[in-house]
Amino acid sequence: MIQKRILVVNPSSAEADRLARLAQKYGSALSETDPEAAMAVFTEGDFAVAVFDVAFAGSTALQAMIHPPTGVLLTGADEDIVSRAADEWPPGVDVDVCLTSPGNPRELAFLHALGRAVEHAQLKTEAVALRRSLGLQDAKVKDVLAEIHEIKGLLNTGFLREVEKRIAIEARYVGSQQERQRVESILRKIYGADDVSSLLDIVPEIRDIVQAESVTVYILEENEVIGPYLKPLVWDNAFLAHSDFSKYIAPLEAQDFAASVARFGHGIGVADLAFDRRLSKRYTSFLKAPLKNLLGVPIMHGRKVIGVLEVYNKTAGGKACPEGFTREDQQILRGLSEHMAIAMAKLNLIQFDPLTGLLRPEPFFEKVLQKVNALSKRRREEGSMALVMGDVDWFKAYNDRNGHEAGNKLLRELAHVLKLSIREEDLLCRYGGEEFLFFLKGVNSVDEATLLTERIRKNVEDHYFELQEFQPRSNLTMSFGVTITPKDDGEQPAPLTKADLKRLAGEADLAMAEAKGKHRPDLKPRGPADVPIDKNRVCSFFWEEVADKKKMEHPAAASRLAREKRKYERYNVSTPFLYRENGGFKVAKTVNIGLEGARIVSDTALPPAKTLETILVIEDKANLIQSDVVYTEKGGGDPGFYYSGLKFKDLTYKEIKGIESYLFHFRRRDVLP
Known part of the structure; x- marks a missing residue:
């Protein structure tokens, strides 16, 4: 592409x-006094004007070395001589002329x-680029050149209307009338979007207007394990279900094109x-077509990056374009990304889950903390608050039979039903996949929280969802787990923290596992007695108080305790737990944990008497620990777990103190039998 470089050739060095x-007002300028030297310089790079x-x-x-679009300006003192030349x-x-000389500058x-x-x-x-990038007909290019000559004529006669004409030409430069209509159509869809699905409907049109094979749209998110990362809402033209996100995410610190765009x-x-x-x-493993070239731009909300827009494999006239995307493509994409950022901010995608419109987990926890810590000490002593975890029963079966798009539609409709089922003072978030987390404010007991949750469960059960008749029970249902925060005991209450909320969410998750049929002897089901024992029910995180300890010695539990030879108390804590297998x-995740070991639940059986390399995640830290497998036993449910x-x-001493500090929160609760 021609740069704004200017070559001055004059026999007088001064x-x-x-x-x-x-000439430096308009770009970089070089000067020469010898024509041969000028020709050598000219061959080293393109010049806008000589x-x-x-x-x-x-x-x-000199005449032979000048080719369009390079222009020529002749200077001299005599008007007739310069004009004839x-x-x-x-x-x-x-060629243009200017009367200038040392005597008359x-x-x-x-x-x-x-x-x-x-x-x-x-x-x-730009006219040449217009022909190449947008494939305009020769006649249209000639029209553009005619307008350029018209501007030149007007300028030569002193009329300063180049700005108006430039705007008209740039309108053509973005495209013909048809191209302008396509841009306008995209902008109308962006600003008319009332949810993320309608916003992302513009993806095919973005692909067409920059002549790319495919498009990816990311949103920037963050969690405690991997930190900030890019999550694709659309990957390679395909709308992703939640279960598909993990293999496509890009941690912000990774060596990766999209991560680089977001990072800088x-x-x-x-x-x-x-x-x-x-x-x-x-890019090498998950794109449908081999990546040949790429263009990516940040989606900015003010000065903050909130996402990335990326296109792959430039085409021209239906054929691959090895030169890649042009500067004009980047301008178009950047302009569209600015409009998308405005729309995303309008839709609150920074705080809300793009599929369902519900709060995302981190903003949810922040709002819960604001509500709880704003309460007076007296009100915290008088009442508790509940966290409820809900999960769609047999959602995988629904997705596998009906497809991801139907699954996404179901989750959007379900979110609407759940929002109508809670009180105004309650909060709701999409916790991940088909899991939803509720905050129920001002409940006095686990029984009251369970009754409120039972109403939510019944509303879901009674609502008709499309294609639910093909579910295992010809109905679409949810299972729920309930836990409550203990009332303050009269002491100065410590402010609730995000770590506290995540521990409570883990308790609710364990109770939900019981509701789904993953049976645990230490959890107690709540709700109507005639509800089927497997799924579609409400369970609470509730330790049974049994005066006679021998009643708790379930044969399997007694055998397990004998094998484990516990020396320290165990506390029910659900936290991520990783183990190395097959490289x-x-x-x-843990079911319970103590200073000497843990009980975990996994998808596969672990080999007894084997030492494993494991990672225990405690709050925001990952601890690498060697662990011996004492026993493995089959759990309930279908598909099975262990x-x-x-x-x-x-x-180490530091690791022991870290676990001990982490478990301190649970010391007021009954320890596990």
């Missing part, structure tokens, strides 16, 4: 330097003439991917 200094003294104007060698140039070269006139020449060269460059807040265009370290596995880490008892090996 005059050449003077004109070059003036300024020749009239003494060199007749040189056929201009007439001798080939008709395809744009006329610097303002020179600047005006040079400005016209630079502008003219730039417009011709600048767009990137890459045509040669051969040795680029940012070509991560996501990689698999994710499980309980395993693990004994920690060779804990």
Whole structure:
């Protein structure tokens, strides 16, 4: 592409330097006094304008090296001589004249003439790019060139209307009338979107307007394990279900194109991917077509990056374009990303789940903390608050039979039903996949919280969802787990923290597992007695108080305790737990934990008497620990799962103190039998 570089050739070194200094107003300028030296410089790079003294104007060698869109400006003291010299140039070269000399500098006139020449060269460059990038017909290109000549004529006669004409040409530059209509259509859809699905309906049109094979749209999120990361709402033209997100996410610190855009807040265009370290596995393994070139721009909310818009594999006329995306494509994409950012802010995608419109987990916890910690000490002593975890029964079966789009539609409709089922003072978030987390304010007991949850369960059961007749029980239902915060005991209440809420969410999750049929002897089902024992019910996190300890010695539990040989108390804590298997880490979670070991639930059986490399996640820290497998036993439900008892090996003093500090929160509760 022609840069705004200017070459000044004049036999007088002083005059050449003077004109070059003036020319720097419009770009970088070089000066030469010898035509042969000028030709050598000219071959090293493209120039927008060459300024020749009239003494060199007749040189056929100089005339031969000038080709459009480079323009020529002839200078001299005699108007007749300069005009005749201009007439001798080939008709395809744009030549302008300016009367300037050491004796009569006329610097303002020179600047005006040079400005016209630079502008003219730039417009011709853009016309060439217009033909190449948008495939306009020759007739349309000639129309654009005609308008350029018209502008030149108007400027030469002193009418300063280049701005108006430039706007008209740029409108054509974005595209013909049809292209403008496509841009307007995209903008109407962006600003008319009332949810994320309708906002993302513009993806095919973005792909078409920049002539890309596919588009990806990311939103920036964050969690405690991997920190900030990009989550694709659309990947390679496909709308993703929640279960698909994990393999496509890009941690912000990763060597990755999209992560680089988000990290630095600048767009990137890459045509040669051969040795680029940012070509991560996501691009090489998960795109439908091999990646040849890429263009990405940040989606900015003010100065903050909230997402990335990315397009792959430029085409022209239906064929691959090896040169990649153009500067014009980047301008178009950046403009659209700015409008998308406004729409995303309007839809509150920063705080809300884009599929359901419900709060995301982190903003949910923040709002709960605001509500709870704003209460007076007296009101906290008088009442408790409940967290409720709900999960759609047999959602995988629904998704597998009806497809991800039907599953997404179901989740949107379900979110609406759940919002109508809670009170005004309650809160609701989409916790992940088909899981939802509720905050019920001002409940006095676990029984009251369970009754409120039972009403939510019944509303879901009574609502008709499309295609629910193909579910295992010909109905769509949910299972719920309930836990409550203990009332303050008269002491100065400590402020509730996010870690406290996540522990409570873990308790609700365990109670929900019981409701779904993953039976646990230490949890107690609540709700109507005639509800089927497997799924579609409400369970509470509630330790049974039994005076006679022998009643709790379930044969399996007694055997398990004997095998574990516990020395320390165990507390019910659900936290992520990873173990190495077949060269990689698999994710499980703890059921209970103590200073010497833990009981975990996993999808596969662990080999007894084997030492595993494990990672215990405590709040925001990952602790690498060696663990011995004491036993493994089959759990309930279908598909099956497994309980395993693990004994920690060779804990350091720091690790022991870390676990001890973490478990301190649970000391007021009954310990596990």
